Amino acid sequence: MKNKELKLFFKYWMDARESQYLGKACAMAFSWRESLEVRRLLLWLLFLTTWEAGSGQVRYSVPEEAKHGTFVGRIAQDLGLELAELVPRLFRLASKGRGDLLEVNLQNGILFVNSRIDREELCGRSAECSLHLEVIVDRPLQVFHVEVEVRDINDNPPVFPMTVKKLFVYESRPPGSRVPLEGASDSDIGANSQLTYSLNSNDYFTLAVKRSDEEIKSLGLVLKKFLNREDTPEHHLLITAVDGGKPELTGTTQLKITVLDVNDNAPEFERTVYKVRLFENAPNGTVVVVVNASDLDEGPNKDIVYSFNADMPADTLSKFHLDPVNGYINVKGNIDFEDTKLYEIQVDATDKGIPPMVGHCTVLVEILDTNDNIPELVIKSLSLPVLEDAPLGTVIALISVSDRDSGVNGQVTCSLTPSVPFKLVSTFRNYYSLVLDSALDRESVPSYGVVVTARDGGSPPLSATASVWVEVADVNDNAPAFAQPEHTVFVRENNAPGRHICTLSARDPDAQENARVSYSLVERRVGERALSSYVSVHAESGRVFALQPLDHEELELLQFQVSARDAGVPPLGSNVTLQVFVLDENDNAPALLPGGAGELVPRSLGAGHVVAKVRAVDADSGYNAWLSYELLQPAAAAAAGGARGPFRVGLYTGEISTTRALDEADAPRQRLLVLVKDHGEPALTATATVLLSLVESGLAPRASSRAPEGAAGAPTALLDVNVYLIVAICAVSSLLVLTLLLYVALRCAAPPGEGEGAGAAGKPALVCASAVGSWSCSQQRRQRVCSGEGPPKTDLMAFSPSLPPGPVNGDREEQLGVDVDLSAKVSNFFILSKMTLFLHVSTPLETF
Structure with a gap:
């Protein structure tokens, strides 16, 4: 391995953090044909360097004064971002200070120089100079920190304080004495600012440069020999300062030395x-x-x-x-x-x-340094508002802090106000992210005032605060809810079409569209007709209207459901049950039943014998169906001075009985006019004509045979009726006791948290007001009436009859007492059956 190649490799190795040198170092390591151990050693050094560089943030390097468009790095590729997602995810740069020095080409993901970078303007004489960039992408929000080192170039020449400096030196000054001078300064750093000085050649002065412990160069002129003012009164010297950059830059200053005499x-x-x-x-x-x-x-x-x-x-x-x-x-x-x-x-x-x-x-x-600078807080890149279903860890805002002090005075820590569902996460040096720490609920807390406090480590510490108002955006997580699951309303029958019955209201705690509630009917069949033919509900106001007149005799209870649904996506809804009780009005006159219009009456009958009975029914219910009978005196009797006739009619039974013993003076044919009247307001009536033929006992075997039975068998019949009444009352009482015991058992077994359900006891049922007046329902029990679409009537009302006054004989008084007692027992039986509310009676009243 050649020394030149080894030096070049180590140069690439030292700069391996920069992507353009990494590939060159790898290529050289694989191309050398040296021993296996040497190649392994070089590759291991290269791996350690690249691992160290990759373990931190992305770093680039660029020289100052680089031209516009100079390549810095493939930032998108180094951050692991796809080129196609840069624009949709709103890729952008943010930097502290000047943000226009560097730019990213969104087409190829290359970071390039956008404008002139002056290292001395950015960092002054600082040994380190870097641009800290924040790369922000949305959907989802991600933040990357990129550090771009600005390398110094030798672009500043040495500069002396003065271009011409005047000095005065006495001629008596001994050789070796030193005249201090102000040295030159260089705005560059490192080798580019290391200055060397030279003095032009002369016979009297030399240049001396001393370096102190504080790296301060002391420059001075040293006198080599005595001066002679008479020979040379002035000396002109040139000092040149050369920096250590490549290429070298120089600066000069002229010295004008005047030689003084005496001192x-x-x-x-x-x-x-x-x-x-x-x-x-x-x-x-x-x-x-x-x-x-x-x-x-x-x-x-x-x-x-x-x-x-x-x-x-x-x-x-x-x-x-x-x-x-x-x-x-x-x-x-x-x-x-x-x-x-x-x-x-x-x-x-x-x-x-x-x-x-x-x-x-x-x-x-x-x-x-003293702690005289408060920390600075900058909040940027807010992602507001925050959806209430946002996942934990969602970044809300980016916060940067700084302190101009140094040492402990410049060490800043951040904290949040307590009791907020957020936390601060340190991301890079003095950068923090405000992230979601717990679940949000807009219906509970719609917004949060978050105060970020930055406190330095000085003594006493200084702090600064910044506020962030975090709005919580609504999602459709609440269904409309009615005040109670069941509503009851009373409406009189024969109402006008389109009449308002009641207004339903459901509350949705969400906001805007998620809280806009619309109402609709839950369609079903009511008998042979659809529910929508009876009632309708206004979609926006919840007002319920009756589309047609309601008939109590046809439909006593109309029970249906109304749905409330919001406008969220997806929509949520709930139902409420509405019970419409149709109250009876006296709109049906009594109707006479056939039979009993003509009878044969033996003349031998005594007082108190029943000879005929008028049967009538009323389609109404309650008081409107309670009938009374009245015997209208014929005109002849009235003309005769109002003499009392031989017959009377039971006020509530319709039975026609004798008031006295019949005699020969009574006409053989009796025509009786009976008025049947209900108790409605106003009362409706009907009349029945009963024809009685008075015959001798021998001519009417049936009548003669019935007379003794009517006279002698009356106590027996009444006794049988009393037995039946006692049995019925016992049965009904047993059923009532059993019902009460079952109700108490169910109430005791109900869990304690079901007070709000459909069957909750102790909670009054809401009853809407209607045109018939104010109605209320008991808080201890709830009335249940089945819908009547044809079954017999279930509500029977009985009253103790009050017989019309008049003189009667002993037999009649006894018979009257029996009738009153019988009528009272029948009345008590009907009242008891009315209390149970579930007893169906279809047997005609006259069977009792």
């Missing part, structure tokens, strides 16, 4: 270099140092005046003040560590001799 001794300082430390932000008037010089001469030649050297920079002169008599150097301006960390002050001590002589010293003031 023997120049003032001398105690120390040639004073080193002091000063905290930044020291108040004006603070004493930095006291310089002291002495002169061996006598008289005025011994008096010394202190002054700053004429070559001092204006910035240094604005920061410090020198007492010309005592040599005190005081602070007079703002001392900022972040601006300047070290001041080099040249102090001259000039005596008052003629000509005056000058002594020189250097004061090095090192500025110490």
Whole structure:
């Protein structure tokens, strides 16, 4: 292996972090025909270098002053991104400071120089200079950190403070004495700023360069032999400074040295270099140092005046003040560590001799940092609002922090306000990502005020805050919900078509379209007709209307479901059950049943015998179906002075019985007019005509045979009826007790959390108001009535009859008492059956 090739390989190896040198190093390692161990060693070194480079962030290198379009790196390929997804995913660059220096071609993914890069303008004299880029892509949000090192080139020549400098040197100055000079400065770094000096050839002066511990070069003229003002009053010298760059750049300054006569001794300082430390932000008037010089001469030649050297920079002169008599150097301006960390002050001590002589010293003031800069917070690339179903780890915002202080004072830590579902994740140096740490629920908390606090490590620490308002975007995760699963409303029959029944309302805690609720019927069949022919619901308001008049006799209960559905994607919905009870109105007159219109009555019947019965029914229910019977006196009886007739009719039974014993004076044909009337408002009536023929007992065997049976068998019939009533009452009572026990058992077995279900006890059922008035349902029980589409009526109402007053004999009083007792028992039985609400009675009333 040749030494030249080995050197070239190591050059590529040192630059292997840059992609253009990596391939060259690999090619050379495989092409050498040396021993296997040598090749393995070289490849191992190359692997370590590339692994170290790949383990961190993507790094590139570019020289300063590169032309527009200069290739930097294939950033898309190095970040693992496909070229086709750069534009759809909104590939973009973001950098701290100037963001237009570098650009990416979205067609080929190449990072190139976009505008002039001046390293000295970006980083000054700093040894490291890099551009920190943030590559941001969306869908999903990803952040990559790219560091582009800006390499220095030798583009700045050395510069002296003055192009022509005038010096005054006494002719009596001994050889070897040194005249200090201000050296040149170079804005470049490294080898490009390493300066060498040369002096044009002459007989009297030579150039001396000394390097101090602080890497500060002290430049001076050293006198080689005595000067003779009479021979040469002025000397013109040229000092040239050459930097170490390639190609080399030079700077020059001319020295005009005037030879002075007389003075023997120049003032001398105690120390040639004073080193002091000063905290930044020291108040004006603070004493930095006291310089002291002495002169061996006598008289005025011994008096010394202190002054700053004429070559001092204006910035240094604005920061410090020198007492010309005592040599005190005081602070007079703002001392900022972040601006300047070290001041080099040249102090001259000039005596008052003629000509005056000058002594020189250097004061090095090192500025110490204090914690006087608060951290800086910058929040960018916000991904707002955040969906409430966003997965954990979703990046919300990017945050960068910085502190101009150094050391511990510049170390910044970030924290969040407590009790927020977010956290900070450190991504790269002083960069943080605000990410989702726990699940969101917009219905509980629609937005969060997140306060980011950055605190440095100084004593006392300084902090800064920045606020981020995170809005939580809604997703359709809540279905519309009704206040309760079942609603009850009462409507009178014969309503007007299109009448408003009630209004249903469902609440959806979502927002916007996800909370816009529409209502619809859950279609089903009601008998032979569709539900939509009876009722309709307004899609937006939830108002329920009856499309046609309802008939209690046809339909007592209309039970159906209404669906509430939101406008989300996908839509969510829920149902509510609506029970519409159709209340009865007195719209049906009593109807007479056939039979009992003509009877043969034996004249031998005594008082209290039933001779006929009027049968009538009413299609209504409740009070509207409760019938009463009244015997209308014929006109002849009324004309006869209102004499009482031989017959009467039971008020609630319709039975026609004798009021007295029949005699020969009674007409053989009796025509009775019975008025049947219900208890509705207003009451409806019907009339029945009953024809009775009074015959002798021998002419009517049936009548004569029935009379004794009616007279003697009445107690037996009543006894049988009482037995039946007792059996029925016991059966109904047993059924009621069994029902109550079953209900209590189910309530005790119900789990404690089912209070909100359809069968929850203790929760009152909502009843809508209707035109019939205000109705309410008990909070302890819920009435259940089956829909009637043809079965017999289930609600029976019985009342204790009040017989019309009138004089009766002893037999009649006894018979009347039996009738009243029988009627009362029948009434109690019907009231008990009304309480159970489930007993179906189809047997005609007259069987009792």
